[in-house]
Amino acid sequence: MVPDPIISLRGITKIFGSGPTAFQALKGIDLDIAQGDFVAVMGPSGSGKSTTMNILGCLDVPTGGEFLFKGRHVETLDRDQRALLRRRYLGFVFQGFNLLSRTTALENVELPLLYRGEDKKTRYDMGMAALDKVGLKDWWDHTPAELSGGQQQRVAIARAIVTQPDVLLADEPTGNLDSERSVEIMQLLTDLNQNSGITVLMVTHEPDMAAFAHTIVHFKDGLVERIEDGQGAAQKGMIG
């Protein structure tokens, strides 16, 4: 039996602007993402992949169509309801790391817990556990300026997973890193996907990185062009 997908897009459209200058970024996206999947999203710029990711991340709402997240219609939720959804179920990793400057790694990682209203001890314990998971436990009191790019991205991943989200959305997480660091980050994401059961959605330009995923979704001109299996699936198969 195939389980219900955690994410289900039906006929999603997105139009920016109005009148003669209106631009249709998405022209009807249908996409199901299963719980525990590792999905890479690829496509040239302007293909609609970033718009789709913003909608999947509940940062933006579609103009038309249905977006079911864990069975809930996200397209009907208001700004704050979507914020609460992000807080509970989603983690974000950005290309530019987006850590708070002049703030220690631990404080950065604790940030989502603050908004959840966790107490100081819980924040510390969970924050340190997340840093441990990305291998930066000893660097907890360093500020972003004192960390390398790869380390910063790992702190960002720790921040994304500290709340034990269902879905991790990564927007070109290796875009600012050299190939060696990139592979490390991909291995970390693979590990989180396989051992922590986190569904990973990743936008990337690099086929090498996309290869880590189980599923690769290709976008073109505001539509899903094709869906193929990645090498990650084969690996998983081999491990399994």
Add this chain to the structure above:
Amino acid sequence: MLGTTVILAFRAINRHKMRSFLTTLGIIIGVAAVVTMVTLGNGATAAVREQISSLGANVLQLRPGQGFGRGGGGPRPPNFKEADLTVIENQLTGVRAVAPIVQSSGTAIYEGNNWSTTVYGTTSAYSQVQSWNVAEGRLFMPEEEEAGKAVCIIGNTVRTNLFQGADPVGKRMRIKGVSCQVIGVLATRGQGGFGDQDDVVVMPIKFVQRRFTGDRDISQIMVAVDDAYDTSTVQSSLEELMRERRKIKAGAEDNFNVFDTKQISDTLTGTTTILTQIVAAVAAISLLVGGIGIMNIMLVSVTERTREIGIRLAIGAVAREVLMQFLVEAIVLSCMGGVIGLVIALIASVGIAPLMKVPFTFDPQVNLIAFLFSAAIGVVFGYFPARRAASLNPIDALRHE
């Protein structure tokens, strides 16, 4: 929720110490200026009130003519006679004590020391009207008053200048060329609003009339009102009585005036209070400027931290939390400015009050209001920037360079 935002606010302030300090500087200066001005102003008011109360509480001063001057041309209004004194004492209700005054000035001499001073001729009732006490020696005896004996009670300034260290009681000195015996020294009253109140020689009125003024006129009558009676009621009956005695026709102007010392006190303290308020209002403008400074910096801060706001929104902060964070930040800044300003005001007031010769008075109400006002400035001027931060679109905010 509130705890979280306070933590976030303190972290943000801590990250930008210098900027935070400069932001609060306006509030610090504003609060310090307002509170210092009000504190010193209150001290000045208290000092004035104290000086006036040394004239005696609930005392009516009866003088010939209108106001303090002689007013206009025409004949000089007549002085009072002893009969007026007796009538006031016997016919007016609510009178505690009545003292006549005749004033003269002259030089006092003792063993080659000269001192120019004011001579008051009065009776021992004067000590009941005014809060004048004899520190050493005694008051006039009734027979001395009756006979107008050459005895005097001197103020401390006269004592210092004529007698230096020596004990003056029982000594004889010359005043306006007449020899008289010092029988007492007045308790020190200090520098008042009307000059040195210790620079006086008090003598029996009959002596001063006979030897110095040459007539039996009384230039001023002091009426002390009994505490149980209303001063203004006694004042109007006194005025009525005097109009009758001086045969002033209905509708004609008084040729005398009755002055209530409480009125003078109220007028003068009213003046210092208004001055204090004006100065405080000017200082309050700097508070307003401080508030605008906070808004300015908070707006810059919101723009500069657009990405940070985007991150917070992305990881699940709701708009209200971002609004609260920036609002609390502004309030914490302005409150810190308020507290620092109060401390500076306290130090400044304690330091300046002695220089201005006014008492230092700590008014908790003024301090509390100033603090609450600084907090309110944080709310008012922090709301607009906070509102702007909260309304940012997370996608745009994250893309912001």
